[in-house]
Amino acid sequence: MGFRERHGIVDLGVGVGARVPHYETIFGETPAMDWFEIISENFLGDGGRALEQLDKLRHAYRVIPHGVSLALGSVEPPSADYLRRLRALVDRIAPPWFSDHLCWGRVDGMDLHDLLPMPMTQAAVAHVADRIKQVQDAIGRPFALENVSSYLTYRESTMPEWAFLTEVAERADCGLLFDVNNAYVSARNHGFDAATYVDYVPAHRVVQMHLAGHTDMGKYILDTHSDHVCDPVWDLYRRAVGRFGAVSTLVEWDENIPAWEVLSQEAARARGLRREVLAASPATVKVQP
Amino acid sequence: MSSLFEIQRRFGDAIRSGTALTTPGAEETQEHLAFAATSVTDGARLSAVEQLDVYREQFWFRHLASLQEDFVAVEHLLGKERFQVLVRAYLDEHPPRHFSLQRLGDAMPEFVRSAAPWSSDPFLVDLVAVEQAFVFLFDAPDARPFDPAMLANVPEAAWPLSTIRLSPAFRILHLGSEAHLYRAAARTGGNAEVPERKPTHLAVARGKTALEYMVLGEPQSVILEKLRAGMPLGEACEHTQRELSMDAADFEAQLGGWFQGWTAWGWLVGIDPP
Ligand SMILES: [Fe+2]
Numbered sequence: 293m294g295f296r297e298r299h300g301i302v303d304l305g306v307g308v309g310a311r312v313p314h315y316e317t318i319f320g321e322t323p324a325m326d327w328f329e330i331i332s333e334n335f336l337g338d339g340g341r342a343l344e345q346l347d348k349l350r351h352a353y354r355v356i357p358h359g360v361s362l363a364l365g366s367v368e369p370p371s372a373d374y375l376r377r378l379r380a381l382v383d384r385i386a387p388p389w390f391s392d393h394l395c396w397g398r399v400d401g402m403d404l405h406d407l408l409p410m411p412m413t414q415a416a417v418a419h420v421a422d423r424i425k426q427v428q429d430a431i432g433r434p435f436a437l438e439n440v441s442s443y444l445t446y447r448e449s450t451m452p453e454w455a456f457l458t459e460v461a462e463r464a465d466c467g468l469l470f471d472v473n474n475a476y477v478s479a480r481n482h483g484f485d486a487a488t489y490v491d492y493v494p495a496h497r498v499v500q501m502h503l504a505g506h507t508d509m510g511k512y513i514l515d516t517h518s519d520h521v522c523d524p525v526w527d528l529y530r531r532a533v534g535r536f537g538a539v540s541t542l543v544e545w546d547e548n549i550p551a552w553e554v555l556s557q558e559a560a561r562a563r564g565l566r567r568e569v570l571a572a573s574p575a576t577v578k579v580q581p
Numbered sequence: 582m583s584s585l586f587e588i589q590r591r592f593g594d595a596i597r598s599g600t601a602l603t604t605p606g607a608e609e610t611q612e613h614l615a616f617a618a619t620s621v622t623d624g625a626r627l628s629a630v631e632q633l634d635v636y637r638e639q640f641w642f643r644h645l646a647s648l649q650e651d652f653v654a655v656e657h658l659l660g661k662e663r664f665q666v667l668v669r670a671y672l673d674e675h676p677p678r679h680f681s682l683q684r685l686g687d688a689m690p691e692f693v694r695s696a697a698p699w700s701s702d703p704f705l706v707d708l709v710a711v712e713q714a715f716v717f718l719f720d721a722p723d724a725r726p727f728d729p730a731m732l733a734n735v736p737e738a739a740w741p742l743s744t745i746r747l748s749p750a751f752r753i754l755h756l757g758s759e760a761h762l763y764r765a766a767a768r769t770g771g772n773a774e775v776p777e778r779k780p781t782h783l784a785v786a787r788g789k790t791a792l793e794y795m796v797l798g799e800p801q802s803v804i805l806e807k808l809r810a811g812m813p814l815g816e817a818c819e820h821t822q823r824e825l826s827m828d829a830a831d832f833e834a835q836l837g838g839w840f841q842g843w844t845a846w847g848w849l850v851g852i853d854p855p
Contacts (some may be wrong), residue, residue, distance in 0.1 A: 299838045313606065333681055337720025339750065340787065361680035367586040374680055399589040402676045406636065409586060411620075422619060444632035446588070446623045454670055484623055512635065 294496025295467050299434045301499045304354055304540040306563045308555050311545070315345060317552040322352055325556065326563075329542045331358035332390070336377040346544050356387045356500070356540075358469075361403065362571045364423045364437075365396035365410040375430045382431050389499050391436040394420065394457055405560075409442040411451065412449035414458035421463035436460055436499045438469035439486040439489075441477040441506070441515030453478060454492040461497050468493060470536065471502035472529045473521065473544075477513045490532050503529060503562055506545040518547035520558060526565065533569040541566065592618040596637040596725035597676060599669050602630050633855055644672055647682040651716045652689070654767035656707055658775075667699060683720060704775050707760035711783065714752050715764075718787045721750040724850040731852055739854045741815025745808040750787035753802055753809075757781070761794050785847055793846070800825055800832070801839055805848075813855070 305326030505519030782802035
């Protein structure tokens with residue numbers, strides 16, 4: 293039985309990241325949207341308005357927490373305090389899964405607040421897989437691991453990124469959050485074919501996808517979440533839907549945040565494209581009503 | 582020490598560098614260049630050093646942006662360039678240690694109080710304290726609203742020996758100027774002028790809908806600090822009155838009003854009889 297089936301994970305449709313500039317629209321008008329993703333770290337405080345707003349949001353919509361600070365690849369483990377807070381947040385929301393990234397970001401007691409790249413080695417696979425198992429135990433819900441955008445490769449690496457991501461997920465027995473834009477950014481930066489990536493990862497583990505825009509810096513592409521999804525990423529998404537089937541999809545937009553209508557349109561575009569691909573490929577799972 | 586740890590430690594050192602790794606001949610980056618040479622692959626588009634420098638730039642931009650958001654008025658006061666000098670010095674001394682960027686500026690008040698040249702500008706020290714207090718309040722713990730029934734349950738005779746609980750989302754700042762006025766003006770695009778020196782006791786609290794502040798007279802500020810420190814009510818009154826040489830009747834006459842205010846504003850959240 294595949295990962296999704298084993299954990300009863302269903303398709304939530306196409307959602308967007310919940311961001312403060314849209315709160316007025318979201319809470320005032322309760323616009324149609326399949327679901328929302330929140331950045332977990334924005335809701336790990338002791339009190340204040342953030343938690344009140346989260347409660348409002350989750351009573352009106354399905355909400356999935358997405359973290360940026362587990363730093364699973366860091367040798368230094370996440371603090372007990374962080375895990376306790378994350379557990380409390382996840383318990384509050386009771387989501388079908390929670391997610392974070394395949395990266396590191398903590399060293400020498402510092403939190404560098406970035407999704408830093410891992411050397412892709414067997415030792416790193418073993419380290420991250422163990423860490424994921426510990427985290428899944430501590431949080432008590434299925435975990436989805438996201439591939440990151442990267443700008444650097446290590447001499448030590450012994451396997452391509454898709455093999456690394458897959459081996460970690462298999463060994464940890466976790467789900468995947470396949471970020472289509474990140475796969476594209478890394479492919480462009482490191483000169484590999486993103487289609488190979490999509491074709492390789494175990495489809496049954498993919499519980500969610502991300503779509504986002506990026507910035508072309510000339511010599512490299514930076515994952516900024518500051519723009520529309522670009523055409524090659526839409527093409528890659530098409531391929532991903534064809535392979536993974538009806539998988540919950542989320543549009544991330546974190547900088548130069550546009551009006552709600554623009555963001556909502558971007559989600560609608562993904563929804564339409566998904567419907568098209570699924571209608572043309574009868575073998576894949578149909579979208580849940 | 583595992584090789585993974587070694588990589589992470591050296592990577593972390595490199596991206597906290599204040600000097601671009603691509604600066605030719607910079608003495609202070611030699612160690613980072615050596616790390617890039619031994620651990621990072623040269624790419625078709627970016628050299629090993631350039632790849633590492635992408636992360637160094639991101640480290641700087643992300644943390645600068647976070648502190649710019651927290652210290653709008655301080656940046657207004659110092660100007661863009663000097664503010665960046667302050668942020669660089671601060672990050673060198675206090676690298677980020679908390680998962681939340683919200684906590685990045687926690688040590689900033691202490692830093693400007695003690696580090697040259699910042700410590701010699703008393704208004705800067707005040708302004709940093711005010712802006713940091715507001716950041717702290719943003720997600721400080723909630724307290725259950727005060728239940729007036731609690732008051733009724735305390736017998737008259739027990740009042741002097743009772744201790745008072747203050748909201749965790751409440752602070753008093755003892756400033757040398759009305760720095761909060763400058764903060765407000767700088768944040769709303771108003772005409773921000775450095776105010777005259779004048780001892781100011783500023784209460785800041787998270788109210789029901791917004792972060793609020795209020796200038797307190799000295800007696801209120803003194804007694805609230807004593808109550809926060811856990812001194813029983815009777816003793817706190819007595820000490821405050823004596824320290825400020827206040828007339829006893831005068832003091833008592835005001836106490837009831839203060840108490841009502843503290844309760845209404847949500848500063849006072851509980852009373853513990855002896
Ligand atoms: Fe993502």
